[in-house]
Amino acid sequence: MLVNAIRQKVSEVISKAYGSEIEFEVEIPPRKEFGDLSTNVAMKLAKTLKKNPREIAQEIVKSLDEDPSFDRIEIMGPGFINFFLSNELLRGVVKTVLEKKDEYGRENVGNGMKVQFEYGSANPTGPFTVGHGRQIIIGDVLSEVYKELGYDVTREMYINDAGKQIRLLAQSLWARYNQLLGVEKEIPEGGYRGEYLVDIARDLVNEIGDRYKDLWNEEVEEFFKQTALNRILSSMKDTLEKIGSSFDVYFSEKSLIEDGTVEEVLKLLKNKDVVYEKDGAVWLKVSAFIDEEDKVLVRSDGTYTYFMTDIAYHYKKYKRGFRKVYDIWGSDHHGHIPRMKAAMKALDIPDDFFNVILHQFVTLKRGGEIVRMSTRAGEFVTLDELLDEVGRDATRYFFAMVDPNTHMVFDIDLAKAKSMDNPVYYVQYAHARIHNLFSNAEKKGVKFEEGKHLELLGNEEERVLMRNLGMFNTALKEVAQMFAPNRLTNYLQSLAESFHAFYTKHVIVDPENPELSNARLNLALATGIVLRKGLKLIGVSAPERM
RNA sequence: GCCCCCGUAGUUCAACGGAUAGAACGGCGGAUUCCUAAUCCGCAGAUGGAGGUUCGAUUCCUCCCGGGGGCACCA
Numbered sequence A: 001m002l003v004n005a006i007r008q009k010v011s012e013v014i015s016k017a018y019g020s021e022i023e024f025e026v027e028i029p030p031r032k033e034f035g036d037l038s039t040n041v042a043m044k045l046a047k048t049l050k051k052n053p054r055e056i057a058q059e060i061v062k063s064l065d066e067d068p069s070f071d072r073i074e075i076m077g078p079g080f081i082n083f084f085l086s087n088e089l090l091r092g093v094v095k096t097v098l099e100k101k102d103e104y105g106r107e108n109v110g111n112g113m114k115v116q117f118e119y120g121s122a123n124p125t126g127p128f129t130v131g132h133g134r135q136i137i138i139g140d141v142l143s144e145v146y147k148e149l150g151y152d153v154t155r156e157m158y159i160n161d162a163g164k165q166i167r168l169l170a171q172s173l174w175a176r177y178n179q180l181l182g183v184e185k186e187i188p189e190g191g192y193r194g195e196y197l198v199d200i201a202r203d204l205v206n207e208i209g210d211r212y213k214d215l216w217n218e219e220v221e222e223f224f225k226q227t228a229l230n231r232i233l234s235s236m237k238d239t240l241e242k243i244g245s246s247f248d249v250y251f252s253e254k255s256l257i258e259d260g261t262v263e264e265v266l267k268l269l270k271n272k273d274v275v276y277e278k279d280g281a282v283w284l285k286v287s288a289f290i291d292e293e294d295k296v297l298v299r300s301d302g303t304y305t306y307f308m309t310d311i312a313y314h315y316k317k318y319k320r321g322f323r324k325v326y327d328i329w330g331s332d333h334h335g336h337i338p339r340m341k342a343a344m345k346a347l348d349i350p351d352d353f354f355n356v357i358l359h360q361f362v363t364l365k366r367g368g369e370i371v372r373m374s375t376r377a378g379e380f381v382t383l384d385e386l387l388d389e390v391g392r393d394a395t396r397y398f399f400a401m402v403d404p405n406t407h408m409v410f411d412i413d414l415a416k417a418k419s420m421d422n423p424v425y426y427v428q429y430a431h432a433r434i435h436n437l438f439s440n441a442e443k444k445g446v447k448f449e450e451g452k453h454l455e456l457l458g459n460e461e462e463r464v465l466m467r468n469l470g471m472f473n474t475a476l477k478e479v480a481q482m483f484a485p486n487r488l489t490n491y492l493q494s495l496a497e498s499f500h501a502f503y504t505k506h507v508i509v510d511p512e513n514p515e516l517s518n519a520r521l522n523l524a525l526a527t528g529i530v531l532r533k534g535l536k537l538i539g540v541s542a543p544e545r546m
Numbered sequence B: 001g002c003c004c005c006c007g008u009a010g011u012u013c014a015a016c017g018g019a020u021a022g023a024a025c026g027g028c029g030g031a032u033u034c035c036u037a038a039u040c041c042g043c044a045g046a047u048g049g050a051g052g053u054u055c056g057a058u059u060c061c062u063c064c065c066g067g068g069g070g071c072a073c074c075a
Helices: A002-018 A040-051 A053-062 A089-105 A128-146 A164-180 A195-208 A220-243 A253-258 A259-270 A305-317 A336-346 A383-390 A392-402 A411-418 A423-443 A460-471 A473-484 A486-505 A513-540
Strands: A037-040 A072-077 A080-085 A114-118 A152-159 A251-252 A275-279 A281-284 A294-298 A324-330 A353-357 A362-367 A369-371 A408-411
Touching: A002 A040, A002 A053, A002 A080, A002 A089, A002 A383, A002 A473, A037 A220, A037 A408, A040 A053, A040 A080, A053 A080, A080 A089, A080 A336, A089 A460, A089 A513, A114 A128, A128 A281, A128 A324, A128 A353, A128 A383, A128 A513, A164 A220, A164 A275, A164 A408, A195 A220, A195 A423, A220 A383, A251 A253, A251 A392, A253 A259, A253 A305, A253 A362, A259 A275, A259 A294, A259 A305, A275 A392, A281 A305, A281 A336, A294 A305, A294 A362, A305 A336, A336 A353, A353 A473, A362 A411, A383 A392, A383 A411, A392 A486, A408 A411, A423 A513, A460 A486, A460 A513, A473 A486
Parallel strands: A114 A152, A114 A324, A152 A251, A324 A353, A362 A408
Antiparallel strands: A037 A080, A072 A080, A275 A281, A281 A294, A362 A369
């Protein structure tokens, strides 16, 4: 709210003085001598106006000097305008937080726009990996933040339950089943070698005995497909529960084939004359739209490629009324983006509808060794195992705090051994301390009245804390704009830091000073509200005791 | 070979083109008769290399080096 206020005041001045609008930053300066907030607007204007930035700054400051929101405004360096906020303005932040409570930080920038985040989408051919975990957390945080910002958000997971890999899965399971019954069967080329299929096979032996021993036909294939899918999907849902994620929609790829969407879209593309047949397959003229090679939609054996069903899926999303969709993909799917865009163009779907947020891989380290992850090779650490070892809160926070575009290294030994030093505890501890202050106040007979005596707040630590409380909404907007959940953890970290500083330096509950105590408890309460809200957006608990 | 991403303290990460590049862990040294020391304070320690654009570059451009990923009738 502080940034909004300053931005507005400055914008008014420059539009009046220069009749121009310009993008500029309002941010926390690197040193406290530079004030509570500062802007680079004069330097930005200097370029377009071809004037000395310090001169421009002078003029802007002149117009704002009388404003009671500021104790003073200074110009520093090449033309930074540094604002020293009045206590009055800062106390207003506390008041607002206390009034709005859980709704503090909300702002309607989305105007109810219907958007979708699709993430966590996985082949149901094995358990979620640690990499999926990263994607799920990124998607969760972005979804929650977009909701706060007034978007109508749907969280959706696409289940790739069609296609060749499901058949391979069935064959792999069948091989494991037979191996347990003493029949030597090889896992097919490119099949799934993970231990989890042995577990499923073992259950199967108990349930159906040797009914399908050394027997393979269409019916058996269907049985093994269904069994494998059901079992794996249900354990994936267990993992989602464990990590604390739930989706609004689980969308089946197979359903697109069964309900005729794929055929409909194929016909549509044919009518638009952007497909052709070659070598017995049906191709999309990708090259007509972008500088890429044409791609197969229908294989010569009549089955659909992933590309085909994905086009149908996104066509359906469009028909479902989403104005924008954001697909969160691992960077290995990067090559899929241009041709999907081409397909959207071919279907006359607006350019800004289909958006992809890429995230880089997670490299695992265990015992100082890099662990390669591959579902097919069966060489991986599952998300489930990670959650058991590290815990939900730390896992979520850890993934949220790294920029999606960073190739992150997850050292399992380190995460386990040092779980007490995980940054999530730093934030949670601040929350627990706040809760404790109130039971302490009660114990010492210090009465608390909400919103009273705020005028007593104003020392350095209190001012920094109040200023930071006022930055919450700015942080949320950064998360949304940059698709960067780590902007939120960065914010919470600095908020917790300013609270710990305040707590360490000042006695908050002091029976000798009931009015000052009351004021400080109000500040603590407001801090607790924002911490709890921020942690909730990440899906991390805000403990009252640690 | 072509395309995308990344190289920041010993390690794991920050820094929407801004001011003296911030943390945490690890190392060294301090703080508790007082609300939770899962905290606080101090010391040492970094932008892979070479050019360029800019008032200003970790950030943008070019080249080089190193790592990851992609170039299927796989998903």
